[in-house]
Amino acid sequence: MRRAFNGQPLLWLLSPAALLLAWALAANSGAFPVQLLVPPQAVYHSFTELLVSGELREHLVASLSRLGLGFGIGAVAGMAFGTAMALSRNVEAFCGPLFHCVRQIPSIALIPMFILFFGVDDVFKVLIVTKAAFFPVALAACEGVRAIPRAYFEVASLYRLPLRSLLTEVALPAAAPTLLTGLRIGLSRAWMVLVATELLAGDIGLGQLIEMSRQMLRIDLVMVGVLLIGLIGFCLEGGFHLLEKRLLRWKPL
Template sequence: MRSTLQQRLLPLLVPGLILAAWLAATSGDDFTAQVLVPPVAVLDSFNELLASGELADHLRASLSRLLLGFGIGSGLGLGFGILLARSALVNDFAGPFFQAVRQVPSIAFLPMLILLLGVDEGFKLAIVAKAAFFPVALATHDAVKGISKGWLEVAAIYRLSPIRVLFRLILPATVPPVLTGLRLGLTRAWIVLVAAELMAAENGIGQMMEMGRQMFRIDTVMVGVALTGLIGFALDQGVRLAERRLVRWKAV
């Protein structure tokens, strides 16, 4: 059985190996600073951006878009997923279109949304909402479909109103799979947002990386790459933590 220390150090092994390889690659003359910068230069760039307040502004812009767009997309996805599972009319009318559109990567919608909405905030919120909508809607649909018919029959016998069925039966029974859909939707929304900011934005992590590329500041680009990964990891772990807290009853 592995010790607690080993369990804590093991996840650091791969990042440590990558850092060592990075240091080795930049210690010689094989790569110029315009191609690959040493880790210390990236750290200096991070401190510079942090001290100037520029990094905080970019983070604030990106996270604000993410939270608002994800809130809209996941809320709509939750409602649509329930309707799709509970209404034969909605399923017949919108089900095939939903299944077809969800196969299209969110990034493929970027050019079309730019033409329709321009490059203002509406465009970025729309693409984030789209990225969150489909995973949440699909997870909700499958979760509601998986509810035991016996439970629904009992609710019908007691003549529970649709609102009480929703809050007393459907939502509690679908918490675990819906949380999984939310986690997947949040991750996709973050990835798509950074891609959208790379294409068209006045601020945000993606725009910071794009400006760094245009100015041949690879250190700034690497700061953006590292922050994108760390924020995505933190968001994923946050939803996982919420999932463990909300579904403790599963372990009983």
């Protein structure tokens, strides 16, 4: 099935084309008010207007910069913490219960508290994204390092590898498959949480573009934001998948 799918890349376009056709037929049928279900050509026209005016670029830069900064901090901190919790029983005993408790709290549930402490500026949004990325990455790093055969560490101890070499040359490479999965999940969650955060509080970003358009009853602009969010999420997932395949060329499919 995988080979057949890879041999027919045009199948990727089949479901989007079918959805676009169904959307156009439903919008032009007159069964729905035009204010509620705008046709695809109107959405495309609004997209080009936003693109030419430069407003769309501002929203994209704001959202992607918050995502990059928050995910970067959360991923690095998550890898460090998860590895430490896997290698040290003291860290696991001291931090484990709190870690597993806090990671069950949805990031969206923390938005009111974060607003009270940090306001509605970018700091608040970056911290929410950091939280959303930190826990999946930390959990994946912890489970990945724990799954490494003990013989690896015995050989490292025999050669008296320093801690830095143990981490960079043994632990993290051996845990790479699980860790990369955690990074991909963390990136996806961070993107969804960021959009939700921008919907609730903010003055710029794709989420805020949707919210302002909703208040003005501009469903065409709402659809532009929704489609861009889905497309960016798809590109992030696909790009990360390609990176994973490149880094794990040794792993059998």
